[in-house]
Amino acid sequence: MNSINNRYDFVFFFDVKDGNPNGDPDAGNLPRIDAETGGGLVTDVCLKRKVRNYLQITHPQKDEENPVPPWAIFVREKAVLNRAIVSSWDETNKGKTIKSVEEKRNAEESTRKHMCNKFYDIRTFGAVLATSDKEKVGESVDDKKLRKTGGQVRGPVQLTFARSVEPVIALEHSITRMAVTNEKDLEKERTFGRKYTVPYGLYRAHGFISAHLANEKNGTGFSTEDLDIFWNAMQQMFDHDHSAARGLMSTRKLVVFKHKDALGNKPAHELFERVTWKRTNDETKPAREFTDYEILLDGKTFPETFKVVDVS
Structure with a gap:
């Protein structure tokens, strides 16, 4: 597979209707909202998760514990x-005697390359390939004390938080269930719960x-084929991620600025400023579509x- 040779910057619009696009676990799973502006937030981690889920659907593994490259998900x-890090270390450094810092560095590099080739999300977003087991300082680096790592991988694809273009509100809905969870609750007619949504x-x-x-x-080693899959994921990931909590979420626009070379022609912020939005109806009324x-x-x-869009 051929690595990409051009820099890309992109703007991504998506919407939610009657759903919770990204709940905040520290706030009872309320939709994430900027407390100062009232704007809605969706984390970059949430969006990356949906890309990973899309890959698992379109490129499934027969055995997730023993995934096959190059479309495995870390x-x-x-x-x-x-477990995955140690497995890659053992596979790439089998039979090697690692005694020096230089030899360990080479072993980490071979592990890093092996995992990049194997896992799509490492190749795309990067990862920290380190275990929590620490070797003792000053002792020889042998198999018993060795900290098997692949170092830190900087991913070529990065996303920002998503922000709503206008303030949103979080609605709380009380819901009931006719069944009960425990035997002790059998005499109750129904149980109650709460559900949070953003109208639009x-x-x-x-x-x-x-x-x-x-x-x-x-x-x-992020390739042109990897890039095509990523663009497809950004357009289709919400179609395969439906749930009762998320309501209706859809990709609306994906504008990609392709530079002439790896360094790029223009600053990203200048390109992003070319993409704007406007209301088509009465701005005093809340948007619902x-x-x-x-x-x-x-x-x-x-x-x-x-x-x-080609950047000239």
């Missing part, structure tokens, strides 16, 4: 990360793809959901 549900919100996130960090020699907005590129509307 950070997945119930995964033991240290249009969210905007930004992303960056570095060709230098994708380079196969010194980077992760995507048709209440228009997304503009250089002041003009465009029909495509996925649009690539």
Whole structure:
């Protein structure tokens, strides 16, 4: 697979209707909201999780404990990360005697490359490939005391938090259930619960793809095929992530700025400023549909959901 040679910056719009796009576990799973502006928030971690889930659907593994490269997912549900790191270390350094710091550094590098080749999400987003077992300072580096790591991998693809373009509100709904959980509650007619939703919100996130960090020699080996899969994931990931909590979530616009080379032609912020939005109806009324907005590129509307713009 060929590594990418161009830098990319992109703007990503998605919306939610009658759902909770990203609950805050520290606030009773309320939708994340900026306390000062009232704007809705969705973390970059949440978006990356959906990309990983999309890969697991489109490129499934027969055995998640023994995944096959190059489409395996490192950070997945119930995964033991240290086990995967140690397994890659043992596979790439089998039979080697590691006594010096230099030999250990080479072993870590071979482990890093092996895991980048094997796991799509490491190749894309990066990872910290370290175990919690610490070797004792000053002692020889042998198999019994060795800390088997792959170092730190900087991923070429990075995302920002998504912010709603206008303030949102979080609604609390009381819900009832006719069944009970425990025997002791049999005499109760029903049980009660709560559900939180955002009536409507249009969210905007930004992303960056570095060709230098994708380079196969010194980077992760993120390829043109990996890039195509990532663009597909960004467009389709919500279609495979439905739940009662999330309501209706949809990708609305993905505008990609493709630079001429790895270094890039222009600063990202100048490109992002070319993508704007405006209301199509009375701004004093709350938006409840995507048709209440228009997304503009250089002041003009465009029909495509996925649009690539060459940066000159």
